[in-house]
Amino acid sequence: MKTFTTGEIAKYCDVNLRTVIRWIEKGELKGFKLPGRGNNRVKEEDFINFLRRYDIPFPEELKTHASNNSILIVDDEVQVAKAIKRVLKGAGYSTLLAHDGFKAGSHLMKERPGLMTLDLSMPGLDGYDVIRFVREAPVVSQTKILVISALDKPALEKAIECGADAYLQKPFSNSELLSAVELLLDSPQQSSIAG
């Protein structure tokens, strides 16, 4: 469990240590106290939530820490999933497969991959729900989501509105897949790409 001291947070936020303590006291930043005199500690997760909530730019150190380049492939059609896996592994990515919602959710939370490819139409699973859920779950909300589906444009655009980062309409070529993935994994974790 990675934690931060008030001093570290003070540096990251370029603010006085006293102020950090006050944030914690007020509950604006979630923390806990050690025994002893009650020195404060903040869980990495809680600190990240705090930064996001107040749109504070990420310290470099946290960016790399938070980015994992493994890829979770979510598709109930085993053949499709394997085909995607083959291409991505060939390009050097480490991959995880999930053929149902349960495994998808487990792997996502356990491994916290940097990107997931998501089949919008899986039995018993609403792809849009999944996207929204991921975007609202602090620890994985930055996961890149590449929607892969044979549905029509409006359906795919809706996925973007829900929070997906990009989509690939079936059928697609290997190179289209790869360039979509590379684009997403190279792009910044946060906000503005435009310059």
Add this chain to the structure above:
Amino acid sequence: MKTFTTGEIAKYCDVNLRTVIRWIEKGELKGFKLPGRGNNRVKEEDFINFLRRYDIPFPEELKTHASNNSILIVDDEVQVAKAIKRVLKGAGYSTLLAHDGFKAGSHLMKERPGLMTLDLSMPGLDGYDVIRFVREAPVVSQTKILVISALDKPALEKAIECGADAYLQKPFSNSELLSAVELLLDSPQQSSIAG
């Protein structure tokens, strides 16, 4: 009796080993000494009490292992899930709801509840698969699984064979639900009850 070394505790709490020793010396954390040079050990139970007393968040590794008494309710029928939740909350358990496989998997891995109630027949999700998957995933393999279903006995028995801890056949009473849950959460997390 599971015990921890000062080093392990230091890692869990993200604190220096020296500090852990001082906590023990001061009596803030209960421990005992081995013969030899007097290396410290802390009983799991005492460590958990310590974490609770000081509101220190549980390290991931301990979440399931030791006393996480929260309950994950997996059922696609919202009304059923809510009814179960009501009963369990009433008895003092903290609960989590999941109406589809994705959320179930996410919550399981994120919160590592001590017990999950599982509807065997959810759309797009094979309950037996879920049970096997949980049993094979080291970090959550000790999670108690209470199968809840309207299927017949053979189907329920099959769930037990797959690794479920118990089942409740619908319809069931509130008290049946409660006693099943209590039985499971009071029983040892690991192996042998016999003795």
Add this chain to the structure above:
DNA sequence: TATTCAAATGTCGCAAATGTCATTTAAATT
């Protein structure tokens, strides 16, 4: 624009808590 005022943040000093380092020794591993 200037003024006012409350809330937020910064400063300072001290005592206490925590971290670091080098060394010694027990415990685990082979």
Add this chain to the structure above:
DNA sequence: AATTTAAATGACATTTGCGACATTTGAATA
């Protein structure tokens, strides 16, 4: 038994919490 790993310890360095007070900020108002 030899080797490797991990823990305890003392001495010392650094960081933190806190109270009291100063300063800055930002919005409302004159």
